[in-house]
Amino acid sequence: MIADKAINTHEKVRDFQNRLYLTAKADRKRKFYAMYDKIYRKDILEEAWKRVKRNGGAGGVDKVSILDVKAYGEEKLLDEIAEELQTEKYRCKPVRRTYIPKADGKKRALGIPTIKDRIVQMAAKIVIEPLFEADFQPCSYGFRPKRSALQAMDRIFEAADKGGALWVIDADIKDYFGSISHDKLLLLVEQRITDRKVLKLIKGWLKAGVIEAGQYSESTLGAPQGGVISPLLSNIYLNYFDVYWNKRFGHLGELVRYADDFVILCKRKAQAEEALKAVKWIMNKLELTLHSEKTRLVDMYFGKDSFDFLGFNNRFQRFRNKSWKWYWTLQQVPSKKAMKKMRANIKEVFSSPSKLLWSMEEMVKLLNPKIIGMRNYYARRFARPWLWKIEKYINHKFTRWYNRKKQRNYRFGNAAKVGELTLQAGLASICG
Numbered sequence: 001m002i003a004d005k006a007i008n009t010h011e012k013v014r015d016f017q018n019r020l021y022l023t024a025k026a027d028r029k030r031k032f033y034a035m036y037d038k039i040y041r042k043d044i045l046e047e048a049w050k051r052v053k054r055n056g057g058a059g060g061v062d063k064v065s066i067l068d069v070k071a072y073g074e075e076k077l078l079d080e081i082a083e084e085l086q087t088e089k090y091r092c093k094p095v096r097r098t099y100i101p102k103a104d105g106k107k108r109a110l111g112i113p114t115i116k117d118r119i120v121q122m123a124a125k126i127v128i129e130p131l132f133e134a135d136f137q138p139c140s141y142g143f144r145p146k147r148s149a150l151q152a153m154d155r156i157f158e159a160a161d162k163g164g165a166l167w168v169i170d171a172d173i174k175d176y177f178g179s180i181s182h183d184k185l186l187l188l189v190e191q192r193i194t195d196r197k198v199l200k201l202i203k204g205w206l207k208a209g210v211i212e213a214g215q216y217s218e219s220t221l222g223a224p225q226g227g228v229i230s231p232l233l234s235n236i237y238l239n240y241f242d243v244y245w246n247k248r249f250g251h252l253g254e255l256v257r258y259a260d261d262f263v264i265l266c267k268r269k270a271q272a273e274e275a276l277k278a279v280k281w282i283m284n285k286l287e288l289t290l291h292s293e294k295t296r297l298v299d300m301y302f303g304k305d306s307f308d309f310l311g312f313n314n315r316f317q318r319f320r321n322k323s324w325k326w327y328w329t330l331q332q333v334p335s336k337k338a339m340k341k342m343r344a345n346i347k348e349v350f351s352s353p354s355k356l357l358w359s360m361e362e363m364v365k366l367l368n369p370k371i372i373g374m375r376n377y378y379a380r381r382f383a384r385p386w387l388w389k390i391e392k393y394i395n396h397k398f399t400r401w402y403n404r405k406k407q408r409n410y411r412f413g414n415a416a417k418v419g420e421l422t423l424q425a426g427l428a429s430i431c432g
Contacts, residue, residue, distance in 0.1 A: 013047040017130045024134035024192070031190075036197035038127045039120070040085035045078045048122035052115065052228070060114030061096045061211050069115055081119060088197070092117045092204050095224050097212035109178075111210055111224025121228035124201060129232055131192045136235060137242040142259035143231035149310045150377065152258050153332055156265065156314060159254045160300065161330040165265035166316075167272035169253070170307040171279060172294035176260035177234060178222040181287045182206045185223070185237050205229060234259060241282050249278045256309075263309055272297050302328070311338040311378070331382045342374055342390050350397045356405045363401070364425040367394070371428040379432050387431045394430070398422055 016038075024030065038044060052066070059065045069077055084090035095111030102108050113121065129145075136144065141152040159165045173179075182203070189202060205227065210217050223230040223237075238257065245255050245264075252275040253266035264279065266272040276297065283290055298307045306315035313335040316328050334342070349355070349367050358366075371394070378387060399418045408414070 009043045009046050010050075012043050013126060016044075017126065020127075021130035021134055024131045028135065031192060031194045032131060033194045035127055035193060035195045036085075036201075039123045039198070039201075040082040042078075042082065044123050044126055045082060045119065048119050048126060049074060049078060051122050052118045055228075057118075058098075058112060059096075060112050060117065061093055062114050062116075064115050066115060077116070078119070081116065085120070090120065090201075092120070092208050094209040094211045094216060095226065097210050098226075108225065110226035112226045113205075113208075113228070117205070117208075118228050120201070121205060124198065125229050125232055128193060128198065132232065132236055132239070135192070135243075136239055137246060139242055139246065139255045140235060140239065140257050142257065142261075143235060149258055152256050152310060153312055153380070155254075155256050156263065156309065157330050157332060159256070159265040160314070160316075163254070163265070164267050165254065166300045167253075167266040167269050168298040168300060168307055168314075169264040169266070169272055169276050169279065170296050170298050170309070171262055171264070172291040173260050173283070174289045174291040176288065177225045177230065179288055180222050180234065180237050182221065184286065185233060188236050188240060189233075202229070202233070206233075231259065237286065240286060244282050244285075245278070249275060252278065258310055261309065263307065269297070269299070300330075308335040308337065311335055311341075312380070317382075332380050333383045334378045334386045338378065339386065339390070342378075343393055345370055345374075346390070346394055346397055350401050355401065360402075360421055360425045363398070364422060364427045368426070368428045371430050375428070375430045375432060379430075384431055391430050394427075395419055395422070398427075 024032075056066065059068070081090070093114050093116075095113050098110050098112055099107040100110060133145065139155075141147045141149065141155075160168075185206070186199060186203060189199065193199065206223060207219050209219050210224070223233045238260065242255065242257060252271045253264040255262060255264050264272075264275050266275055276295075280290060298305045300306070300314075300316050303316040303318070306313050308314070311334060312332045315331050317331040318326050318328050321327055346367070349363070349370070355363065374390070375387070395415060395418065399415045402408075402418045402421070403414060
């Protein structure tokens with residue numbers, strides 16, 4: 001019964017979103033003014049809570065966790081949220097500042113909302129996302145339904161390999177999520193939503209403030225990474241860039257964007273130079289700045305240079321076809337940062353001394369989802385030699401773990417034997 005109810009709720013919400021999307025798509029100038037009451041609909045809140053639970057994560061400034069909500073009573077909390085929204089007594093709390101390591105050794109700041117605020121943000125996202133999806137451009141791939149990073153990589157391949165784009169603007173927006181203008185963002189939201197109560201909710205989340213080490217600070221700029229609705233708001237903001245580029249400057253080169261990461265693929269150097277000036281001009285209108293040290297023009301002609309995007313290194317390489325004739329094509333393989341990250345993820349599995357008490361089958365069961373995830377993402381054409389290095393690294397880690405478990409003095413002896421044992425235990429291959 002509970003499963004049937006969940007399925008019915010999901011289908012009902014999906015149908016609601018489809019109708020909103022089609023309505024918005026049919027009239028690009030239509031503004032929606034009666035959306036607030038949809039946010040506290042029972043089915044919307046139930047679907048929102050289901051998604052928040054699935055995403056997991058730590059609690060916010062009130063230290064309330066998902067387990068605490070389950071103990072308190074899920075329906076009870078959703079009823080309270082619905083009442084607060086209906087009576088307009090809902091007030092969001094500041095986000096909790098935390099940091100996660102980046103690939104370059106630096107740290108990325110995250111703003112973690114409370115579970116309650118996450119539920120309301122998710123409900124609002126469910127309601128308003130279809131309206132903006134109707135306006136988002138095909139060049140945008142990040143944090144969107146039915147769109148992915150691999151689709152962005154496919155588009156880059158088509159533009160470069162088939163379309164003859166040999167010059168690339170490899171761009172980086174300086175502190176994008178921390179630089180979004182609240183006023184400009186709200187104006188862009190108002191192009192579709194005129195419901196003042198919804199706008200008040202969004203403004204409240206943007207202005208909620210941050211608590212770090214017990215100290216409160218105001219939020220005057222930006223949309224904190226970590227918020228449920230932040231990816232949607234960031235796409236709304238950069239959709240202005242997408243639309244402006246495609247209408248006025250699309251003849252210079254093809255834009256491919258994933259969240260705040262983007263490249264522009266041009267056929268000639270002169271186009272790339274003019275395109276870079278245009279990008280800076282549009283960014284200035286959005287009060288954003290390109291990172292001067294990380295933004296560059298890439299000459300792809302005959303494999304002179306390459307660029308990294310979404311974990312892949314992109315470079316033209318020469319190969320022989322079946323007739324042994326030479327041809328040039330775009331090679332997309334795991335970048336150096338991606339290789340380092342994959343090794344770190346594998347190393348983490350073996351890092352705890354307590355893992356020496358685990359069986360081979362238990363270790364394989366823990367590692368397989370990681371291997372399959374990496375394979376599904378990185379196993380593109382020409383990537384096999386890079387993935388083979390990761391396969392060898394996995395065997396090395398298993399061999400060292402096995403020898404320590406058996407109290408052997410050597411580190412990498414028994415590699416062949418361990419390879420057979422992992423195969424028998426069902427270890428997945430990252431090479432496919």
